[in-house]
Amino acid sequence: MNIIVITILALCAIGVTAAIILFFVAQKFKVYEDPRIDEVEEALPAANCGGCGYPGCRAFAEALVKADDISKMNCPVGGNSVMSQVGSILGHEIKAAEPTVAVVRCNGTCENRPKTNQYDGAASCTIAASLYSGETGCQYGCLGLGECVDACNFDAMYMDKETGLPVIIEDKCVSCGACVAACPKDIIELRNKGPKSRRIFVSCVNKDKGGVAKKACSVACIGCGKCVKECPFDAITLENNLAYIDYSKCKLCRKCVLVCPTHAIHELNFPPRKEKPAEKPIAATVKPAAAPKAEAKTEEAPKVEPTANDETTENK
Template sequence: MSLLVITIISLCAIGVVAAIILYVASKKFHVIEDPRIDKVEEALPAANCGGCGFPGCRAFAEATVKADDLGDLYCPVGGSDTMAKVASILGQEVEDKKRQIAVLRCNGACEHRPKTNIYDGATSCSVASLTYGGDTGCEYGCLGMGECVDACNFNAMYMDESTGLPVVIEDNCVACNACVEACPKDLLELRNVGPKSRRIFVSCRNEAKGAIAKKSCEVACIGCSKCFKECKFDAITIANNLAYIDDDKCVLCRKCVPVCPTNAIHELNFPPRREPRKDKAPAKPKIENIEKPIVLKKPKEEVKDNQSTNDIKKEE
Protein backbone atom coordinates (compact mmCIF):
# COMPACT_ATOMS: atom_id res chain seq x y z
CA MET A 1 0.00 0.00 0.00
CA SER A 2 1.42 3.31 -1.04
CA LEU A 3 2.09 6.19 1.33
CA LEU A 4 -0.50 8.35 -0.38
CA VAL A 5 -3.29 5.84 0.28
CA ILE A 6 -2.28 5.44 3.89
CA THR A 7 -2.37 9.24 4.33
CA ILE A 8 -5.85 9.53 2.82
CA ILE A 9 -7.22 6.74 5.00
CA SER A 10 -5.68 8.26 8.12
CA LEU A 11 -7.18 11.68 7.42
CA CYS A 12 -10.60 10.17 6.78
CA ALA A 13 -10.42 8.20 10.02
CA ILE A 14 -9.44 11.30 11.98
CA GLY A 15 -12.33 13.23 10.40
CA VAL A 16 -14.83 10.54 11.30
CA VAL A 17 -13.62 10.34 14.89
CA ALA A 18 -13.75 14.15 15.24
CA ALA A 19 -17.28 14.24 13.82
CA ILE A 20 -18.41 11.61 16.31
CA ILE A 21 -16.87 13.53 19.20
CA LEU A 22 -18.53 16.79 18.11
CA TYR A 23 -21.89 15.06 17.73
CA VAL A 24 -21.73 13.54 21.20
CA ALA A 25 -20.63 16.86 22.69
CA SER A 26 -23.46 18.75 20.98
CA LYS A 27 -26.01 16.34 22.37
CA LYS A 28 -24.52 16.31 25.83
CA PHE A 29 -24.14 20.07 26.17
CA HIS A 30 -27.17 21.10 24.15
CA VAL A 31 -28.91 24.19 25.55
CA ILE A 32 -32.66 24.32 25.05
CA GLU A 33 -33.58 27.85 23.99
CA ASP A 34 -36.83 29.37 25.08
CA PRO A 35 -39.15 29.37 22.05
CA ARG A 36 -40.62 32.68 23.20
CA ILE A 37 -37.42 34.43 22.15
CA ASP A 38 -38.23 33.77 18.49
CA LYS A 39 -41.80 34.98 18.96
CA VAL A 40 -40.68 38.19 20.65
CA GLU A 41 -38.09 38.81 17.94
CA GLU A 42 -40.78 38.47 15.27
CA ALA A 43 -42.90 41.07 17.07
CA LEU A 44 -40.03 43.57 17.10
CA PRO A 45 -39.48 45.97 14.17
CA ALA A 46 -36.06 44.38 13.33
CA ALA A 47 -34.41 47.80 13.14
CA ASN A 48 -31.35 46.69 15.15
CA CYS A 49 -30.73 50.35 15.96
CA GLY A 50 -29.57 49.86 19.53
CA GLY A 51 -32.02 52.41 20.88
CA CYS A 52 -33.21 49.89 23.47
CA GLY A 53 -29.70 49.65 24.92
CA PHE A 54 -28.94 46.24 23.41
CA PRO A 55 -26.82 45.43 20.32
CA GLY A 56 -29.79 44.17 18.34
CA CYS A 57 -33.38 42.98 18.40
CA ARG A 58 -32.32 39.41 19.18
CA ALA A 59 -30.47 40.49 22.31
CA PHE A 60 -33.44 42.64 23.34
CA ALA A 61 -35.78 39.67 22.89
CA GLU A 62 -33.57 37.51 25.08
CA ALA A 63 -33.54 40.22 27.74
CA THR A 64 -37.32 40.53 27.76
CA VAL A 65 -37.77 36.77 28.16
CA LYS A 66 -35.36 36.65 31.10
CA ALA A 67 -36.80 39.74 32.79
CA ASP A 68 -39.44 39.42 35.48
CA ASP A 69 -40.63 42.97 34.83
CA LEU A 70 -40.68 44.89 31.54
CA GLY A 71 -40.74 48.29 33.20
CA ASP A 72 -37.08 49.02 32.41
CA LEU A 73 -37.18 47.60 28.88
CA TYR A 74 -38.55 49.60 25.98
CA CYS A 75 -38.30 49.51 22.19
CA PRO A 76 -38.32 53.14 21.00
CA VAL A 77 -38.89 52.22 17.37
CA GLY A 78 -41.92 50.03 17.97
CA GLY A 79 -43.27 52.14 20.80
CA SER A 80 -46.06 51.20 23.17
CA ASP A 81 -47.89 49.06 20.59
CA THR A 82 -44.88 46.79 20.10
CA MET A 83 -44.27 46.53 23.83
CA ALA A 84 -47.91 45.56 24.31
CA LYS A 85 -47.41 42.68 21.86
CA VAL A 86 -44.25 41.60 23.64
CA ALA A 87 -46.04 41.71 26.99
CA SER A 88 -48.89 39.56 25.67
CA ILE A 89 -46.41 36.95 24.42
CA LEU A 90 -44.69 36.80 27.80
CA GLY A 91 -47.91 36.99 29.80
CA GLN A 92 -46.93 40.25 31.47
CA GLU A 93 -48.28 43.76 31.68
CA VAL A 94 -46.55 46.93 30.56
CA GLU A 95 -47.40 50.59 31.07
CA ASP A 96 -47.73 52.97 28.17
CA LYS A 97 -44.80 55.34 27.85
CA LYS A 98 -44.86 58.77 26.32
CA ARG A 99 -43.52 58.96 22.81
CA GLN A 100 -40.29 60.90 22.54
CA ILE A 101 -38.48 62.78 19.81
CA ALA A 102 -35.01 64.24 19.36
CA VAL A 103 -34.64 68.02 19.77
CA LEU A 104 -31.64 70.22 19.10
CA ARG A 105 -30.62 72.37 22.05
CA CYS A 106 -28.74 74.92 20.00
CA ASN A 107 -30.18 77.96 18.29
CA GLY A 108 -26.86 79.35 17.15
CA ALA A 109 -27.57 79.80 13.46
CA CYS A 110 -25.10 81.65 11.28
CA GLU A 111 -27.00 84.91 11.67
CA HIS A 112 -26.90 84.72 15.47
CA ARG A 113 -23.40 83.35 15.99
CA PRO A 114 -20.72 85.11 13.91
CA LYS A 115 -17.65 83.11 12.91
CA THR A 116 -14.30 84.03 14.39
CA ASN A 117 -12.06 81.58 12.49
CA ILE A 118 -12.04 79.07 9.64
CA TYR A 119 -11.64 75.35 10.32
CA ASP A 120 -9.53 73.37 7.87
CA GLY A 121 -9.48 69.75 8.99
CA ALA A 122 -11.39 66.50 9.07
CA THR A 123 -15.13 66.96 8.50
CA SER A 124 -16.08 65.08 11.63
CA CYS A 125 -17.67 66.55 14.72
CA SER A 126 -15.83 64.09 16.97
CA VAL A 127 -12.43 64.96 15.53
CA ALA A 128 -13.13 68.70 15.44
CA SER A 129 -14.37 68.77 19.04
CA LEU A 130 -11.07 67.26 20.20
CA THR A 131 -8.92 69.79 18.39
CA TYR A 132 -10.72 73.10 18.91
CA GLY A 133 -13.85 74.69 20.35
CA GLY A 134 -15.49 75.66 17.08
CA ASP A 135 -15.38 78.30 14.40
CA THR A 136 -17.37 80.76 16.56
CA GLY A 137 -17.00 82.28 19.98
CA CYS A 138 -19.38 79.71 21.50
CA GLU A 139 -17.51 76.56 22.46
CA TYR A 140 -20.78 74.83 23.38
CA GLY A 141 -22.52 75.27 20.02
CA CYS A 142 -23.12 72.94 17.09
CA LEU A 143 -20.12 72.31 14.84
CA GLY A 144 -22.41 71.77 11.83
CA MET A 145 -20.59 68.81 10.26
CA GLY A 146 -23.59 66.49 10.29
CA GLU A 147 -22.28 63.55 12.27
CA CYS A 148 -25.70 63.20 13.89
CA VAL A 149 -27.33 63.08 10.45
CA ASP A 150 -24.97 60.29 9.37
CA ALA A 151 -25.81 58.31 12.51
CA CYS A 152 -29.56 58.39 11.83
CA ASN A 153 -30.81 55.27 10.02
CA PHE A 154 -34.37 56.49 9.59
CA ASN A 155 -33.88 59.60 7.41
CA ALA A 156 -35.15 61.71 10.29
CA MET A 157 -32.50 64.44 10.10
CA TYR A 158 -30.89 66.72 7.55
CA MET A 159 -28.54 69.69 7.57
CA ASP A 160 -30.04 73.09 6.87
CA GLU A 161 -27.59 74.99 4.68
CA SER A 162 -29.03 78.38 5.60
CA THR A 163 -28.56 77.95 9.35
CA GLY A 164 -25.79 75.37 9.44
CA LEU A 165 -27.77 73.33 11.98
CA PRO A 166 -29.39 69.88 11.80
CA VAL A 167 -33.17 69.68 11.53
CA VAL A 168 -35.25 66.82 12.94
CA ILE A 169 -38.06 65.44 10.75
CA GLU A 170 -40.76 64.74 13.31
CA ASP A 171 -42.68 62.11 11.34
CA ASN A 172 -39.57 59.97 10.79
CA CYS A 173 -37.91 60.23 14.19
CA VAL A 174 -38.26 57.08 16.28
CA ALA A 175 -36.18 58.26 19.27
CA CYS A 176 -33.54 55.58 18.71
CA ASN A 177 -30.97 57.75 20.53
CA ALA A 178 -28.34 57.28 17.78
CA CYS A 179 -28.02 61.01 17.10
CA VAL A 180 -27.81 61.78 20.82
CA GLU A 181 -24.84 59.47 21.24
CA ALA A 182 -23.20 60.71 18.04
CA CYS A 183 -23.10 64.39 19.05
CA PRO A 184 -19.85 65.16 20.93
CA LYS A 185 -21.33 68.42 22.26
CA ASP A 186 -24.41 66.75 23.84
CA LEU A 187 -26.69 69.12 21.95
CA LEU A 188 -29.36 66.55 21.08
CA GLU A 189 -31.85 65.33 23.64
CA LEU A 190 -34.84 63.01 23.65
CA ARG A 191 -37.93 64.80 24.97
CA ASN A 192 -41.61 63.96 25.16
CA VAL A 193 -43.48 64.70 21.95
CA GLY A 194 -46.21 66.36 23.98
CA PRO A 195 -49.93 66.76 23.27
CA LYS A 196 -50.50 67.76 19.65
CA SER A 197 -46.71 67.64 19.21
CA ARG A 198 -46.31 70.81 21.27
CA ARG A 199 -43.03 71.25 23.10
CA ILE A 200 -41.21 73.95 25.04
CA PHE A 201 -37.49 73.73 25.77
CA VAL A 202 -34.40 75.89 26.22
CA SER A 203 -32.51 75.71 22.94
CA CYS A 204 -29.08 76.41 24.38
CA ARG A 205 -26.24 74.60 26.15
CA ASN A 206 -23.95 77.55 26.79
CA GLU A 207 -22.78 77.46 30.41
CA ALA A 208 -20.75 80.66 30.22
CA LYS A 209 -21.76 83.71 32.23
CA GLY A 210 -24.43 85.98 30.80
CA ALA A 211 -22.24 88.66 29.23
CA ILE A 212 -19.85 86.14 27.68
CA ALA A 213 -22.65 83.94 26.37
CA LYS A 214 -24.51 86.92 24.88
CA LYS A 215 -21.35 88.14 23.16
CA SER A 216 -20.69 84.79 21.50
CA CYS A 217 -24.32 84.17 20.51
CA GLU A 218 -27.13 86.71 20.66
CA VAL A 219 -29.77 84.03 21.32
CA ALA A 220 -27.89 82.23 24.08
CA CYS A 221 -29.34 81.62 27.52
CA ILE A 222 -27.79 84.11 29.95
CA GLY A 223 -29.13 82.56 33.14
CA CYS A 224 -31.13 85.64 34.11
CA SER A 225 -33.70 83.52 36.03
CA LYS A 226 -36.68 85.43 34.61
CA CYS A 227 -38.24 82.22 33.29
CA PHE A 228 -37.55 80.53 36.63
CA LYS A 229 -39.43 83.25 38.49
CA GLU A 230 -42.33 83.17 36.02
CA CYS A 231 -42.91 79.39 36.20
CA LYS A 232 -45.47 78.42 38.84
CA PHE A 233 -45.07 74.65 38.39
CA ASP A 234 -41.41 74.12 39.37
CA ALA A 235 -40.62 72.97 35.84
CA ILE A 236 -37.58 75.23 35.36
CA THR A 237 -34.24 74.94 37.09
CA ILE A 238 -31.11 77.11 36.80
CA ALA A 239 -27.71 75.43 36.99
CA ASN A 240 -24.31 76.50 35.65
CA ASN A 241 -25.73 79.76 34.26
CA LEU A 242 -28.20 77.77 32.16
CA ALA A 243 -31.97 77.24 32.37
CA TYR A 244 -33.54 73.83 31.82
CA ILE A 245 -37.22 72.90 31.43
CA ASP A 246 -38.40 69.51 32.72
CA ASP A 247 -40.91 68.24 30.15
CA ASP A 248 -42.55 65.96 32.73
CA LYS A 249 -43.44 68.96 34.91
CA CYS A 250 -44.09 71.53 32.20
CA VAL A 251 -47.79 72.19 31.58
CA LEU A 252 -47.15 74.14 28.34
CA CYS A 253 -48.57 77.39 29.70
CA ARG A 254 -45.98 79.34 27.62
CA LYS A 255 -45.62 82.08 30.22
CA CYS A 256 -41.86 81.61 30.32
CA VAL A 257 -41.40 82.20 26.58
CA PRO A 258 -42.13 85.95 26.32
CA VAL A 259 -40.09 86.85 29.40
CA CYS A 260 -36.86 85.44 27.95
CA PRO A 261 -34.78 88.45 26.85
CA THR A 262 -32.74 86.48 24.28
CA ASN A 263 -35.48 84.24 22.81
CA ALA A 264 -33.59 81.15 23.95
CA ILE A 265 -36.80 79.29 24.83
CA HIS A 266 -38.44 77.55 21.88
CA GLU A 267 -42.13 76.74 21.55
CA LEU A 268 -43.02 74.30 18.77
CA ASN A 269 -46.34 73.62 17.03
CA PHE A 270 -48.33 76.12 19.11
CA PRO A 271 -50.98 78.37 17.55
CA PRO A 272 -49.89 81.99 17.10
CA ARG A 273 -50.37 84.23 20.06
CA ARG A 274 -53.26 86.68 19.98
CA GLU A 275 -52.19 90.27 19.72
CA PRO A 276 -54.37 93.11 21.06
CA ARG A 277 -56.31 95.01 18.38
CA LYS A 278 -54.92 98.46 17.75
CA ASP A 279 -58.05 99.87 16.05
CA LYS A 280 -60.30 99.05 18.98
CA ALA A 281 -61.30 102.12 20.99
CA PRO A 282 -60.31 102.02 24.62
CA ALA A 283 -63.07 101.13 27.00
CA LYS A 284 -64.59 103.97 28.97
CA PRO A 285 -63.71 103.91 32.62
CA LYS A 286 -66.51 102.90 34.90
CA ILE A 287 -67.58 105.57 37.39
CA GLU A 288 -68.61 104.09 40.66
CA ASN A 289 -70.10 105.47 43.86
CA ILE A 290 -71.60 108.61 42.27
CA GLU A 291 -73.95 110.33 44.70
CA LYS A 292 -77.32 111.17 43.25
CA PRO A 293 -78.58 114.76 43.73
CA ILE A 294 -80.95 115.19 46.65
CA VAL A 295 -84.40 116.56 45.71
CA LEU A 296 -86.32 118.20 48.55
CA LYS A 297 -90.08 117.95 48.40
CA LYS A 298 -92.46 120.19 50.32
CA PRO A 299 -94.89 118.58 52.62
CA LYS A 300 -98.49 118.34 51.43
CA GLU A 301 -99.84 120.51 54.28
CA GLU A 302 -97.57 123.41 53.33
CA VAL A 303 -98.75 123.16 49.74
CA LYS A 304 -102.39 123.47 50.90
CA ASP A 305 -101.57 126.49 53.03
CA ASN A 306 -99.92 128.21 50.14
CA GLN A 307 -102.94 127.54 47.95
CA SER A 308 -105.28 129.05 50.55
CA THR A 309 -103.20 132.22 50.90
CA ASN A 310 -103.13 132.65 47.17
CA ASP A 311 -106.95 132.36 47.02
CA ILE A 312 -107.31 135.05 49.69
CA LYS A 313 -105.04 137.42 47.80
CA LYS A 314 -107.09 136.91 44.62
CA GLU A 315 -110.34 137.74 46.47
CA GLU A 316 -108.87 140.94 47.80
Protein backbone atom coordinates in the same frame (compact mmCIF):
# COMPACT_ATOMS: atom_id res chain seq x y z
CA MET B 1 -6.78 -4.48 -2.96
CA ASN B 2 -6.91 -5.58 0.65
CA ILE B 3 -4.98 -2.45 1.65
CA ILE B 4 -7.61 -0.20 0.03
CA VAL B 5 -10.48 -2.00 1.75
CA ILE B 6 -8.72 -1.88 5.11
CA THR B 7 -8.07 1.85 4.66
CA ILE B 8 -11.71 2.55 3.84
CA LEU B 9 -12.96 0.54 6.79
CA ALA B 10 -10.50 2.27 9.10
CA LEU B 11 -11.62 5.71 7.94
CA CYS B 12 -15.27 4.75 8.38
CA ALA B 13 -14.56 3.48 11.89
CA ILE B 14 -12.72 6.69 12.78
CA GLY B 15 -15.61 8.81 11.39
CA VAL B 16 -18.25 6.86 13.31
CA THR B 17 -16.21 7.04 16.51
CA ALA B 18 -15.67 10.80 16.11
CA ALA B 19 -19.39 11.35 15.43
CA ILE B 20 -20.35 9.44 18.58
CA ILE B 21 -17.85 11.40 20.66
CA LEU B 22 -19.09 14.77 19.24
CA PHE B 23 -22.71 13.79 19.92
CA PHE B 24 -22.03 13.09 23.59
CA VAL B 25 -19.92 16.25 23.91
CA ALA B 26 -22.72 18.32 22.34
CA GLN B 27 -25.26 16.82 24.73
CA LYS B 28 -22.97 17.47 27.66
CA PHE B 29 -22.37 21.13 26.85
CA LYS B 30 -25.68 21.90 25.14
CA VAL B 31 -26.99 25.42 25.88
CA TYR B 32 -30.73 25.67 26.25
CA GLU B 33 -32.30 28.57 24.35
CA ASP B 34 -35.79 29.70 25.10
CA PRO B 35 -37.93 29.35 21.94
CA ARG B 36 -39.69 32.60 22.84
CA ILE B 37 -36.55 34.49 21.84
CA ASP B 38 -37.25 33.75 18.19
CA GLU B 39 -40.88 34.82 18.59
CA VAL B 40 -39.91 38.10 20.22
CA GLU B 41 -37.25 38.76 17.59
CA GLU B 42 -39.82 38.29 14.84
CA ALA B 43 -42.10 40.83 16.54
CA LEU B 44 -39.30 43.44 16.69
CA PRO B 45 -38.80 45.72 13.65
CA ALA B 46 -35.28 44.38 12.88
CA ALA B 47 -33.88 47.91 12.67
CA ASN B 48 -30.82 47.02 14.78
CA CYS B 49 -30.46 50.71 15.61
CA GLY B 50 -29.35 50.30 19.21
CA GLY B 51 -31.98 52.69 20.50
CA CYS B 52 -33.10 50.10 23.04
CA GLY B 53 -29.64 50.06 24.59
CA TYR B 54 -28.62 46.70 23.10
CA PRO B 55 -26.40 46.01 20.06
CA GLY B 56 -29.24 44.57 18.00
CA CYS B 57 -32.77 43.22 17.96
CA ARG B 58 -31.58 39.68 18.75
CA ALA B 59 -29.75 40.84 21.87
CA PHE B 60 -32.77 42.88 22.90
CA ALA B 61 -35.05 39.88 22.43
CA GLU B 62 -32.81 37.77 24.65
CA ALA B 63 -32.82 40.47 27.32
CA LEU B 64 -36.61 40.75 27.17
CA VAL B 65 -37.09 37.01 27.64
CA LYS B 66 -34.65 36.85 30.56
CA ALA B 67 -35.97 39.96 32.34
CA ASP B 68 -38.48 39.60 35.16
CA ASP B 69 -39.79 43.12 34.60
CA ILE B 70 -39.83 44.68 31.14
CA SER B 71 -41.83 47.80 32.04
CA LYS B 72 -38.76 50.03 31.67
CA MET B 73 -37.54 48.37 28.46
CA ASN B 74 -38.67 49.91 25.21
CA CYS B 75 -38.20 49.60 21.47
CA PRO B 76 -38.25 53.20 20.21
CA VAL B 77 -38.67 52.19 16.58
CA GLY B 78 -41.59 49.83 17.12
CA GLY B 79 -43.25 51.93 19.78
CA ASN B 80 -46.19 50.90 21.92
CA SER B 81 -47.70 48.56 19.31
CA VAL B 82 -44.58 46.37 19.14
CA MET B 83 -44.06 46.37 22.89
CA SER B 84 -47.67 45.33 23.50
CA GLN B 85 -47.13 42.42 21.10
CA VAL B 86 -43.95 41.47 22.96
CA GLY B 87 -45.82 41.69 26.23
CA SER B 88 -48.49 39.28 25.00
CA ILE B 89 -45.79 36.78 23.96
CA LEU B 90 -44.03 36.96 27.33
CA GLY B 91 -47.16 37.31 29.45
CA HIS B 92 -46.34 40.79 30.73
CA GLU B 93 -48.60 43.80 30.97
CA ILE B 94 -47.08 46.74 29.12
CA LYS B 95 -47.99 50.32 29.94
CA ALA B 96 -48.04 52.71 27.02
CA ALA B 97 -44.91 54.85 27.01
CA GLU B 98 -44.92 58.52 26.07
CA PRO B 99 -43.49 58.88 22.54
CA THR B 100 -40.30 60.90 22.29
CA VAL B 101 -38.54 62.81 19.53
CA ALA B 102 -35.07 64.25 19.02
CA VAL B 103 -34.68 67.98 19.73
CA VAL B 104 -31.76 70.21 18.73
CA ARG B 105 -30.99 72.50 21.69
CA CYS B 106 -29.03 75.13 19.82
CA ASN B 107 -30.27 78.21 17.99
CA GLY B 108 -26.86 79.53 17.08
CA THR B 109 -27.61 80.29 13.45
CA CYS B 110 -25.20 82.22 11.26
CA GLU B 111 -27.15 85.37 12.08
CA ASN B 112 -27.35 84.83 15.83
CA ARG B 113 -23.82 83.52 16.27
CA PRO B 114 -21.31 85.17 13.92
CA LYS B 115 -18.16 83.30 12.97
CA THR B 116 -14.79 84.40 14.29
CA ASN B 117 -12.63 81.96 12.28
CA GLN B 118 -12.92 79.29 9.59
CA TYR B 119 -12.34 75.56 10.09
CA ASP B 120 -10.45 73.82 7.29
CA GLY B 121 -10.09 70.21 8.34
CA ALA B 122 -11.81 66.84 8.33
CA ALA B 123 -15.60 67.11 8.01
CA SER B 124 -16.25 65.40 11.31
CA CYS B 125 -17.74 66.95 14.42
CA THR B 126 -15.81 64.58 16.65
CA ILE B 127 -12.46 65.54 15.12
CA ALA B 128 -13.29 69.25 15.11
CA ALA B 129 -14.43 69.16 18.74
CA SER B 130 -11.20 67.46 19.78
CA LEU B 131 -9.11 70.16 18.05
CA TYR B 132 -10.73 73.40 19.16
CA SER B 133 -13.94 75.05 20.41
CA GLY B 134 -15.47 75.93 17.04
CA GLU B 135 -15.76 78.67 14.46
CA THR B 136 -17.67 81.03 16.76
CA GLY B 137 -17.27 82.52 20.21
CA CYS B 138 -19.59 79.86 21.68
CA GLN B 139 -17.69 76.75 22.64
CA TYR B 140 -20.89 74.82 23.40
CA GLY B 141 -22.85 75.25 20.17
CA CYS B 142 -23.34 73.13 17.07
CA LEU B 143 -20.28 72.68 14.85
CA GLY B 144 -22.45 72.26 11.75
CA LEU B 145 -20.52 69.41 10.13
CA GLY B 146 -23.48 67.01 10.07
CA GLU B 147 -22.15 63.99 11.91
CA CYS B 148 -25.58 63.53 13.50
CA VAL B 149 -27.17 63.46 10.05
CA ASP B 150 -24.75 60.74 8.93
CA ALA B 151 -25.58 58.69 12.04
CA CYS B 152 -29.33 58.72 11.36
CA ASN B 153 -30.46 55.57 9.54
CA PHE B 154 -34.00 56.79 8.96
CA ASP B 155 -33.37 60.00 6.95
CA ALA B 156 -35.00 61.97 9.74
CA MET B 157 -32.40 64.78 9.76
CA TYR B 158 -30.80 67.20 7.34
CA MET B 159 -28.51 70.21 7.55
CA ASP B 160 -30.08 73.58 6.85
CA LYS B 161 -27.70 75.54 4.62
CA GLU B 162 -29.05 78.92 5.72
CA THR B 163 -28.85 78.37 9.47
CA GLY B 164 -26.02 75.84 9.53
CA LEU B 165 -27.97 73.72 12.04
CA PRO B 166 -29.49 70.23 11.81
CA VAL B 167 -33.25 69.97 11.38
CA ILE B 168 -35.35 67.09 12.73
CA ILE B 169 -38.14 65.63 10.57
CA GLU B 170 -40.68 64.60 13.20
CA ASP B 171 -42.63 62.18 11.02
CA LYS B 172 -39.50 60.13 10.31
CA CYS B 173 -37.77 60.34 13.69
CA VAL B 174 -38.05 57.04 15.59
CA SER B 175 -36.20 58.31 18.65
CA CYS B 176 -33.43 55.74 18.31
CA GLY B 177 -30.87 58.07 19.91
CA ALA B 178 -28.19 57.58 17.25
CA CYS B 179 -27.89 61.33 16.68
CA VAL B 180 -27.69 61.94 20.42
CA ALA B 181 -24.74 59.57 20.73
CA ALA B 182 -23.04 61.01 17.64
CA CYS B 183 -23.06 64.66 18.74
CA PRO B 184 -19.84 65.54 20.64
CA LYS B 185 -21.39 68.78 21.94
CA ASP B 186 -24.43 67.06 23.51
CA ILE B 187 -26.88 69.54 21.99
CA ILE B 188 -29.37 66.88 20.83
CA GLU B 189 -31.81 65.48 23.35
CA LEU B 190 -34.72 63.04 23.30
CA ARG B 191 -37.83 64.73 24.73
CA ASN B 192 -41.50 63.85 24.98
CA LYS B 193 -43.42 64.73 21.86
CA GLY B 194 -46.15 66.20 24.00
CA PRO B 195 -49.85 66.55 23.20
CA LYS B 196 -50.32 67.51 19.54
CA SER B 197 -46.51 67.52 19.23
CA ARG B 198 -46.31 70.70 21.31
CA ARG B 199 -43.06 71.21 23.18
CA ILE B 200 -41.26 73.91 25.13
CA PHE B 201 -37.52 73.76 25.73
CA VAL B 202 -34.48 75.95 26.26
CA SER B 203 -32.66 76.00 22.93
CA CYS B 204 -29.23 76.63 24.40
CA VAL B 205 -26.53 74.68 26.25
CA ASN B 206 -24.12 77.56 26.91
CA LYS B 207 -22.87 77.49 30.50
CA ASP B 208 -20.89 80.72 30.38
CA LYS B 209 -21.94 83.74 32.41
CA GLY B 210 -24.58 86.00 30.96
CA GLY B 211 -22.35 88.66 29.44
CA VAL B 212 -19.97 86.18 27.80
CA ALA B 213 -22.81 84.02 26.49
CA LYS B 214 -24.71 87.02 25.11
CA LYS B 215 -21.61 88.30 23.33
CA ALA B 216 -21.04 84.95 21.63
CA CYS B 217 -24.69 84.40 20.66
CA SER B 218 -27.53 86.92 20.69
CA VAL B 219 -30.12 84.28 21.66
CA ALA B 220 -28.11 82.48 24.34
CA CYS B 221 -29.46 81.72 27.80
CA ILE B 222 -27.93 84.28 30.18
CA GLY B 223 -29.02 82.56 33.39
CA CYS B 224 -31.15 85.48 34.57
CA GLY B 225 -33.63 83.17 36.33
CA LYS B 226 -36.77 85.02 35.21
CA CYS B 227 -38.23 81.83 33.74
CA VAL B 228 -37.60 79.97 37.01
CA LYS B 229 -39.53 82.58 38.98
CA GLU B 230 -42.35 82.70 36.43
CA CYS B 231 -42.98 78.93 36.20
CA PRO B 232 -45.87 77.94 38.53
CA PHE B 233 -45.08 74.22 38.29
CA ASP B 234 -41.39 74.16 39.36
CA ALA B 235 -40.51 72.66 35.98
CA ILE B 236 -37.48 74.91 35.38
CA THR B 237 -34.14 74.68 37.13
CA LEU B 238 -31.11 76.93 36.84
CA GLU B 239 -27.68 75.37 37.12
CA ASN B 240 -24.28 76.56 35.86
CA ASN B 241 -25.83 79.71 34.36
CA LEU B 242 -28.18 77.61 32.23
CA ALA B 243 -31.93 77.05 32.53
CA TYR B 244 -33.44 73.64 31.83
CA ILE B 245 -37.11 72.67 31.46
CA ASP B 246 -38.17 69.26 32.79
CA TYR B 247 -40.71 68.01 30.26
CA SER B 248 -42.25 65.63 32.80
CA LYS B 249 -43.29 68.64 34.95
CA CYS B 250 -43.98 71.20 32.25
CA LYS B 251 -47.69 71.93 31.69
CA LEU B 252 -47.11 73.95 28.49
CA CYS B 253 -48.47 77.17 29.94
CA ARG B 254 -45.85 79.17 27.97
CA LYS B 255 -45.42 81.81 30.65
CA CYS B 256 -41.67 81.29 30.63
CA VAL B 257 -41.48 82.05 26.90
CA LEU B 258 -42.84 85.55 27.40
CA VAL B 259 -40.40 86.55 30.13
CA CYS B 260 -37.18 85.26 28.49
CA PRO B 261 -35.21 88.41 27.52
CA THR B 262 -33.11 86.66 24.83
CA HIS B 263 -35.84 84.42 23.37
CA ALA B 264 -33.80 81.33 24.22
CA ILE B 265 -36.95 79.36 25.14
CA HIS B 266 -38.68 77.85 22.12
CA GLU B 267 -42.31 76.79 21.72
CA LEU B 268 -43.08 74.34 18.91
CA ASN B 269 -46.36 73.57 17.13
CA PHE B 270 -48.45 75.95 19.22
CA PRO B 271 -51.22 78.03 17.66
CA PRO B 272 -50.41 81.72 17.31
CA ARG B 273 -51.06 83.73 20.41
CA LYS B 274 -54.19 85.80 20.50
CA GLU B 275 -53.44 89.47 20.47
CA LYS B 276 -54.85 91.29 23.41
CA PRO B 277 -57.34 93.99 22.44
CA ALA B 278 -55.96 97.47 22.79
CA GLU B 279 -57.04 99.04 26.00
CA LYS B 280 -59.42 101.94 25.53
CA PRO B 281 -58.08 105.22 26.91
CA ILE B 282 -59.83 106.21 30.04
CA ALA B 283 -61.85 109.41 29.30
CA ALA B 284 -61.27 112.20 31.75
CA THR B 285 -64.36 112.76 33.80
CA VAL B 286 -65.39 116.40 33.49
CA LYS B 287 -67.45 117.64 36.33
CA PRO B 288 -70.51 119.59 35.15
CA ALA B 289 -70.30 123.30 35.76
CA ALA B 290 -72.06 124.37 38.87
CA ALA B 291 -75.41 125.99 38.23
CA PRO B 292 -75.32 129.72 38.72
CA LYS B 293 -76.58 130.72 42.05
CA ALA B 294 -79.96 132.39 42.08
CA GLU B 295 -79.68 136.11 42.58
CA ALA B 296 -80.83 137.29 45.93
CA LYS B 297 -84.29 138.73 45.72
CA THR B 298 -84.47 142.41 46.78
CA GLU B 299 -86.86 142.80 49.55
CA GLU B 300 -89.70 145.25 48.76
CA ALA B 301 -90.27 148.03 51.20
CA PRO B 302 -93.33 147.36 53.28
CA LYS B 303 -96.35 149.36 52.26
CA VAL B 304 -97.29 152.01 54.84
CA GLU B 305 -100.97 152.45 55.36
CA PRO B 306 -101.99 156.11 55.30
CA THR B 307 -102.94 157.45 58.71
CA ALA B 308 -105.76 159.80 59.56
CA ASN B 309 -103.41 162.79 59.73
CA ASP B 310 -102.20 162.04 56.23
CA GLU B 311 -105.72 161.98 54.89
CA THR B 312 -106.55 165.43 56.44
CA THR B 313 -103.36 166.76 54.96
CA GLU B 314 -104.33 165.61 51.52
CA ASN B 315 -107.81 167.11 51.87
CA LYS B 316 -106.32 170.48 52.78
